[in-house]
Amino acid sequence: MNLKNTQLFESHAPVVLVTGAARRIGAAIALCLHQAGYRVVIHCHQSRAAADQLAAELNQKRPTSALVIQADLLQASEVDGVIEQVIDWSGSLHGLVNNASLFERTDLQNQTFIAMSRGLNTPTSRGLNTSTSRGLSAGSSNAQSPLAPTGKPREFVAGIAVTRFQKLLQVNVLAPWQLSLNARPWLEKTQGCIVNMTDIHAEKPLKQYAEYCQSKAALWMQTKALAREFAPLIRVNAVAPGAIAWPEGDNALSETMKTKLLAETPLKRHGEPRFIAEAVLSLFNNEFMTGQVLRVDGGRSII
Numbered sequence: 001m002n003l004k005n006t007q008l009f010e011s012h013a014p015v016v017l018v019t020g021a022a023r024r025i026g027a028a029i030a031l032c033l034h035q036a037g038y039r040v041v042i043h044c045h046q047s048r049a050a051a052d053q054l055a056a057e058l059n060q061k062r063p064t065s066a067l068v069i070q071a072d073l074l075q076a077s078e079v080d081g082v083i084e085q086v087i088d089w090s091g092s093l094h095g096l097v098n099n100a101s102l103f104e105r106t107d108l109q110n111q112t113f114i115a116m117s118r119g120l121n122t123p124t125s126r127g128l129n130t131s132t133s134r135g136l137s138a139g140s141s142n143a144q145s146p147l148a149p150t151g152k153p154r155e156f157v158a159g160i161a162v163t164r165f166q167k168l169l170q171v172n173v174l175a176p177w178q179l180s181l182n183a184r185p186w187l188e189k190t191q192g193c194i195v196n197m198t199d200i201h202a203e204k205p206l207k208q209y210a211e212y213c214q215s216k217a218a219l220w221m222q223t224k225a226l227a228r229e230f231a232p233l234i235r236v237n238a239v240a241p242g243a244i245a246w247p248e249g250d251n252a253l254s255e256t257m258k259t260k261l262l263a264e265t266p267l268k269r270h271g272e273p274r275f276i277a278e279a280v281l282s283l284f285n286n287e288f289m290t291g292q293v294l295r296v297d298g299g300r301s302i303i
């Protein structure tokens, strides 16, 4: 096939947007869908270089088959521009994979609630913790924290905690919501499909990640709700991965934790990003599935 024909073929190929697709699971999804014949829009935020490199590799295989869009999903105004940019490039949209995600620890041991910092119904006001606290009074900014079980004073970080929770909800719930609503008219034209990336811990909470788990549970419900709202023209499904790509940075697990986690997995092994990509592709292909969540977790969710 000469270059002109290849470009003609590409301009008819279906188009999919994958958020957070520069690295890890998102990159595997983009690669897999590209291999299946899709033109791929690789969304990224901080991993621009990795996204450009992936797009270059895909465009080398088939010219004009990949595009990079950079947007911070924390900013609603930037989320709005994403579908517009996809349409400017391709004129159509057949699939959306809401894969980008924030994964942050919530340390409840050393935190307390905003109500407590305002002196409302506090343990001290109920006569608890009197030996460990000088007490909290309504509106008092100097009130000392009761001790956490660790013996350290609990921090009154309600403002920070609310901000972190809001960020998790923005990236993991509101951005997919906004993208899905913005994509709707385009997906209706192509009878397209949405796949959301949730987590097996949306059903069984992961200790120390209470806010993250709540956000993924909301995305699970969003999947089912939009499947009803968008039927019959658009199908909406989700994938719930188990242990696929080990968390990085502050969330990194010790070797002991990793071993324990794999021991608790019936298939006694770690997953790979391609297993998730294959699940996404199967949801794209199966025209009689909507409102479903595929658990891809080596059996972890059944124990």
Ligand SMILES: NC(=O)c1ccc[n+]([C@@H]2O[C@H](COP(=O)([O-])OP(=O)(O)OC[C@H]3O[C@@H](n4cnc5c(N)ncnc54)[C@H](OP(=O)(O)O)[C@@H]3O)[C@@H](O)[C@H]2O)c1
Residues within 6 Å of the ligand: 019, 020, 021, 022, 023, 024, 025, 026, 043, 044, 045, 046, 047, 048, 071, 072, 073, 074, 098, 099, 100, 101, 102, 103, 171, 197, 198, 199, 200, 240, 241, 242, 243, 244, 245, 246, 247
């Ligand atoms: N890894 C696992 O084993 C596992 C297990 C259960 C569920 N999941 C789910 O599967 C999906 C992929 O997992 P993963 O581990 O590959 O994800 P990840 O590495 O934690 O995050 C994927 C991407 O999300 C993007 N992102 C984060 N904040 C953003 C923001 N403010 N604006 C725009 N993009 C933002 C980042 O893009 P940039 O790098 O470009 O900034 C990041 O590369 C996620 O939805 C995750 O919750 C994964």
